[in-house]
Amino acid sequence: MTPSEIHQRLRxxxxxxxxxxxxxxxxxxxxxxxxxxxxxxxFLRDDPDLxxxxxxxxxxxxxxxxxxVVAYHVYSMAHRHRxxxxxxxxxxxxxxxxxxxxxxxxxxxxxxxYDMMGIVFEGHSDLRRILCPDDWEGHPLxxxxxxxxxxxxxxxxx
Numbered sequence: 001m002t003p004s005e006i007h008q009r010l011r012x013x014x015x016x017x018x019x020x021x022x023x024x025x026x027x028x029x030x031x032x033x034x035x036x037x038x039x040x041x042x043f044l045r046d047d048p049d050l051x052x053x054x055x056x057x058x059x060x061x062x063x064x065x066x067x068x069v070v071a072y073h074v075y076s077m078a079h080r081h082r083x084x085x086x087x088x089x090x091x092x093x094x095x096x097x098x099x100x101x102x103x104x105x106x107x108x109x110x111x112x113x114y115d116m117m118g119i120v121f122e123g124h125s126d127l128r129r130i131l132c133p134d135d136w137e138g139h140p141l142x143x144x145x146x147x148x149x150x151x152x153x154x155x156x157x158x
Contacts, residue, residue, distance in 0.1 A: 001049060001081050003028030009050065014040060027073065029084040037070075037087050038097040038123075044074060044083075045102055051076045052083070055099070058109035060117030062143045068094045068119055089119065098124040116141040 001009075007021040007030050017036035022029045032040050044052035052074040061069040065088070072085040087096050098121040100106040110121040111130040118139035121127055129136065137148045147158050 001079060003030075003081075003083050006030070006044075006050065006081065006083050009047075010040060010043070013043060027082075027084045029071075029086055031086050031088070034087045034089055034096045037072075037085070038099050038102065040085065041072065041074070041099045041102045049079075050081075051078045053077055055103035055105055055109070056082075058099075058106055058113065060113035060119050060141065062117065062141065063088070066091060068117055068142075070096050070113060070119060072099070093120075094118060095120040095122055097122050100124060115139070118142065 004021070004023055007018070010018045010030060014036055017033045017040070019031035019033055021031070044050050054075040054077055055072065056075050057071070057073040059071045061071055063069045067088045068091055070087045070089065073082065074085065075082040089096055096119065098106065098110060100110060107125065108130065110124055111127060113119045114121060114127055115129040115131050116139055128134065132140065136151070138145050148156055150156060
């Protein structure tokens with residue numbers, strides 16, 4: 001199934017929750033409304049014609065638009081097709097439903113996006129920092145991140 005056929009299938013199923021499609025890029029991408037992402041992912045995994053059984057990557061991105069983005073790269077082992085999904089969330093209180101019930105590997109990917117970008121994955125079973133210490137201040141991959149001067153009495157070198 002081609003990326004545009006996948007997009008059309010999602011538009012038929014989810015209507016206005018599918019916000020756009022970029023097909024003339026390196027990785028064809030479908031924009032999804034944040035509240036619908038878990039349902040869309042479940043459909044992509046369970047529909048026999050799509051069978052997107054592999055979450056290859058989930059990343060948090062600080063977009064030039066000012067929003068934060070969660071990018072999902074999914075693949076079908078059976079059909080050998082792939083697509084990227086993007087969800088845009090505001091910088092203030094960024095939240096999106098978890099997809100760890102769809103693909104178990106999302107647990108770690110979502111924890112990393114939470115730790116590095118501050119994106120909250122609602123319904124996640126264990127949303128806590130994975131790379132930084134629990135008491136670290138801020139989210140290091142945000143463009144507006146300011147490195148703290150001291151951590152536990154030690155000077156933080158940049």
